[in-house]
Amino acid sequence: MSMATARTAGVPRMTGWLGAVTSTDHKRMGVTLGVCSLFFFLLGGVFALLMRTQLAQSNMHFVSDNSYNELFTMHGSTMIYLFVTPMAIAMAVYLVPLQIGATRLSAPRLCLAGLWTWLCGGLVMQQGWFASGGAGRTGWSSYAPLSNGTNTPGVGQDLWVIGVILAAAGMLVMAACVVATIARRRAPGMSLLRMPVFTWTELVSMLMVVGAFPMLVLVMILLYIDRHGGHIFTGFAGAIDYQDLFWFFGHPVVYVMFFPYLGAAAEAVAVNSHKRWFGYIAFVISIMVFAALSMAVWSHHMYVTGGVTNQYFAFTSTALLVPAGIEYFDVVGTLIGGSIVLRTSMLFALAFFLQFLIGGLSGIFVASPVLDYQAYGTYIIVAHFHYTLFAGSIFGFFAGVYHWFPKITGALLRERLGKLQLLLMLVGTNLTFFPMFFLGNDGMPRRVSRYPTHPGWGTLNELETIGAGIIALGVLTFLFNVFVSLRRRVPAGDDPWLGHTLEWATTSPPPPLNFEAPLPPIRSYAPLLDLRHEQIDRARQRAELTAS
Amino acid sequence: MRGGAIPILSWGTILLVLAVGNWVWNDRTVSGLAASGAVAIIYLFGLAVWLARRDAIRRGPPEARAEPESVPQASLAAVGIGLSVGCALFGLAWAKFLLDFGIALFIVSVGRLALEIRAERASRAAVLEESERP
Numbered sequence: 039m040s041m042a043t044a045r046t047a048g049v050p051r052m053t054g055w056l057g058a059v060t061s062t063d064h065k066r067m068g069v070t071l072g073v074c075s076l077f078f079f080l081l082g083g084v085f086a087l088l089m090r091t092q093l094a095q096s097n098m099h100f101v102s103d104n105s106y107n108e109l110f111t112m113h114g115s116t117m118i119y120l121f122v123t124p125m126a127i128a129m130a131v132y133l134v135p136l137q138i139g140a141t142r143l144s145a146p147r148l149c150l151a152g153l154w155t156w157l158c159g160g161l162v163m164q165q166g167w168f169a170s171g172g173a174g175r176t177g178w179s180s181y182a183p184l185s186n187g188t189n190t191p192g193v194g195q196d197l198w199v200i201g202v203i204l205a206a207a208g209m210l211v212m213a214a215c216v217v218a219t220i221a222r223r224r225a226p227g228m229s230l231l232r233m234p235v236f237t238w239t240e241l242v243s244m245l246m247v248v249g250a251f252p253m254l255v256l257v258m259i260l261l262y263i264d265r266h267g268g269h270i271f272t273g274f275a276g277a278i279d280y281q282d283l284f285w286f287f288g289h290p291v292v293y294v295m296f297f298p299y300l301g302a303a304a305e306a307v308a309v310n311s312h313k314r315w316f317g318y319i320a321f322v323i324s325i326m327v328f329a330a331l332s333m334a335v336w337s338h339h340m341y342v343t344g345g346v347t348n349q350y351f352a353f354t355s356t357a358l359l360v361p362a363g364i365e366y367f368d369v370v371g372t373l374i375g376g377s378i379v380l381r382t383s384m385l386f387a388l389a390f391f392l393q394f395l396i397g398g399l400s401g402i403f404v405a406s407p408v409l410d411y412q413a414y415g416t417y418i419i420v421a422h423f424h425y426t427l428f429a430g431s432i433f434g435f436f437a438g439v440y441h442w443f444p445k446i447t448g449a450l451l452r453e454r455l456g457k458l459q460l461l462l463m464l465v466g467t468n469l470t471f472f473p474m475f476f477l478g479n480d481g482m483p484r485r486v487s488r489y490p491t492h493p494g495w496g497t498l499n500e501l502e503t504i505g506a507g508i509i510a511l512g513v514l515t516f517l518f519n520v521f522v523s524l525r526r527r528v529p530a531g532d533d534p535w536l537g538h539t540l541e542w543a544t545t546s547p548p549p550p551l552n553f554e555a556p557l558p559p560i561r562s563y564a565p566l567l568d569l570r571h572e573q574i575d576r577a578r579q580r581a582e583l584t585a586s
Numbered sequence: 587m588r589g590g591a592i593p594i595l596s597w598g599t600i601l602l603v604l605a606v607g608n609w610v611w612n613d614r615t616v617s618g619l620a621a622s623g624a625v626a627i628i629y630l631f632g633l634a635v636w637l638a639r640r641d642a643i644r645r646g647p648p649e650a651r652a653e654p655e656s657v658p659q660a661s662l663a664a665v666g667i668g669l670s671v672g673c674a675l676f677g678l679a680w681a682k683f684l685l686d687f688g689i690a691l692f693i694v695s696v697g698r699l700a701l702e703i704r705a706e707r708a709s710r711a712a713v714l715e716e717s718e719r720p
Contacts, residue, residue: 060660142657147699150664151671158672165680196679204672214631221590221635221642229647230589245597248631249624262678279616286620326593330600333624334608337617350611354604551657560647 062146063550068132069446071153071212075125078160082116083513085109090470090506093499096491106487107175108194112164114178115198119205120160122431123291126298127209127247129438130216130240132446136541137234139225139560141551144218148211156208163201166194174198177485179288182271182280186264199262206254206287213247216240225540227560231322234539234563235308235315238322239301242329246290246297249333254287278345285336293332295427296394297325299434300365303387306437307369309535310384311376314564317368328361341407342414348407355405362398366391381535382456383440389464390433397425400475415485418478424471433463436516443523444530448546455519462512469505473498538564588649591642594632601625654717656710663702666695 058066089109092100101109135143143149166173171192176185180198183189220233220241233241257280264270271280308315315321335355337346369391378384400422403409413419436459443451477498482489489495533542543566544553558569605621612618636642674688 056662057660060662060665062658062661062664146658147661147664147702150661151668154665154668155671156668158669158676162672162676162679165676193679197676200675200679204675207671208668217594217631218635221594222639224590224648226650227647229645230593232647241593242597245594245628249601249628252627253620253623278614282614282616283620286617286624326597326600330597330604333601334604334621337612346614346617347612350608354607550659 060150062143062150064131064135064143064146064149065446065548067143067146067149067153068128068130071124071128071131071156074157074160075121075128078116078120079125080513081164082113082121083510085113085116087506087510089113090503092487093489094503095500096496097488099488101487103487104172104175107485108167108173110485111174111177111180111198112166115163115174115202116160117427118178118291118295119202120163122295122427122435123247124156124205124209125435126240126243126294127212127216129298129302129442130244131212133442133541134216134237134240135219135223136445136544136548136552137237137539138220138223138228139540139553139557140219140223141553142223143215144222145215149215152208152211152215154208155211156205159201159204159206159208161201162197162204166197166201169194169197171195174201179281179284180261181277181284182261182264183277185261186271187266196262196265199258199265203255203258203262206251206258210247210251210255213244213251216244217248225557225560227557231319232560232563232565235304235318235321236298236301236539238325239297239304242325243294243297246294246329246333250287250290250294253283254291257283257287274345278340278343281340281343282337282346285339286333289336289339290329290333292423292426293329295431296434297329299390299431299438302438302441303390303434304369304372305539306383306387306441307372308564309441309537310379310381310387311372312379312536313372313376314538314562314567315368316371316374317364318563320364321368324361324364328358328365331358331361335405338405338407338410341410352405352407356402358405359402366395381440382451382453382460383437383535385457385460386433386437386440389460390430390437393425393429393433393464393467396472397422397427397430400425413478415483416478417474417482417484420484421471421474421478424474429467429471433467436460436463439516441535442541443520444534445541445546445548447524448530449523449527450530450534451523452519455515455522459512459515459519462508462515466505466508466510466512470502470509471505473501473505533566536566536570538567540565542566588641588644588646590639591632591636592645594628594635595643598625598628598632601628654710654713656706656713658702658706661699661702663695663699666691666698670695 059070061067088101089106092098092106131143131149135141163174169192171194173194174180174197176190176195185195220237224233260270271277304315331354335351335358337351338355340346341348400418404413404419404422440451440456477495480494482495530546532544532546540557541548543558558565561568601621602625605618605625608621609618670688670692673691674685677684677686677688
């Protein structure tokens, strides 16, 4: 396909910073979205540190009860709506067109409008801190009737609702652009079953966004109307309806925050094992089923309400085990017989699979209504979802960062600093979240700003606070690594890891229309690996001919 | 382009099976409606991709396309639309003038978008004309 760059006749050409922020190049948009998400990650991390400081010992008065409510609400909201989910979309916007050999994103203007809508949402949500009465304070799920105008008055909560609407609408638009790109812009030869593993994980994630996020926009609009005298979520039925509608978005988003990082970790494992991803077709089928099932489990968050049919949701929640098991089987299959190189990206990927396993296994327990009745509202749930969301997503994210940073910037990250970061984050994560299982088992409730003196609770909480500090050190190490690596650049070259997929067939960083040289023939989901094998075979044949 | 609608429609079908299970097993209307709504959205999306190009449900790898394509480099209009929506909604809770400003910015941005699209079409037509010249 030949390209004609639009000479913007009648429209002035934009250069400099204006050109950068208005660019419709998917790589620019991906980097902008990623950098903004990372800023929100740091902000959400500061909120977490403040919360952990408050909980370090029993009966602390570091922040007020109201401020604590704001902190845990804004921590969860910032991490979910403004970091992990948009970062998954940022990776899709940057990498998916490269991986499928496309020169650009479909509907780039729509994507850019979505990016700015999302950013406005983030800023509006954080604006709540400056409102009288403070920021949103009813948790990231903002259950009605707690979040209605009578129980939680104030502009801060309104700003939270509006911020969520904007952020969700922006992400929805960007996700639709990614799906359209995969549907319409694959390179010649790139059939669906030749798409890379990461692209498949992004495709199902973006489909989940398209299917589930309209519900979030709808429920937040209804909540806004309810807060301003609409009386929509009233009585017991209203409360249950709110939860039903919210969790219809709220559970799929957990997987939107998991699949892309699973894909990133899978790419890192395959490339660093110098092997094809094992069981590709089984993986593709399992990820489709996994994604669909994860849109049919949402009411397991509501077992204790007595307002839902537990049997159906217990069945679908437990069924998630099957596709999850296939993915772990594929990882092990890829590692067996591989020529493994333990680079930082590989170590983060392995840590991702191991850490997520703890979250997944604890998920089996809480998928059972009988056990969930015991665990509900305790720190067991906090431990479970932090092992899935933090340990799962973040370790996969860093695997992706160490894997693709050279492609994005043209410079290598420092391996030693990367390994130090991994060590700090591994120790910090387990020190912070593992004791929560014991605290929860001992009955410590979640969402409390202070707890009474109780044997063992003080020590475990102190350990968790130390762990949170160690995670913060790990993140600072990463930022230092990025700073040093960009300041004193070690050129990466086009393909430093002997990659398998098409993004490694272009320059680092890629040119405006992605590929200047013709694409290699695409005969499988690892075209560069095919090419390398063909070259080796040809060289061997030549050597044999010469010898004979 | 070939096959682009297949994963969307296939995934919609898996969702449909689960939504039917929900209707049968679960007695809550809101729950069934939510699941059915998602199925409808995914099917509509798949249908839109299919209608955009008829080969979207044909199997096999995409083929090379020869016609030139215009690529927008930047869009102030898109940024304006994003900002205007944010501004207008922010104005709902914070200050009325932001709502008015947001609406005005939205109208200006849509106007600018029309200019951008016109310029893009003109440049594509010019390239086509140039390529057809002997």
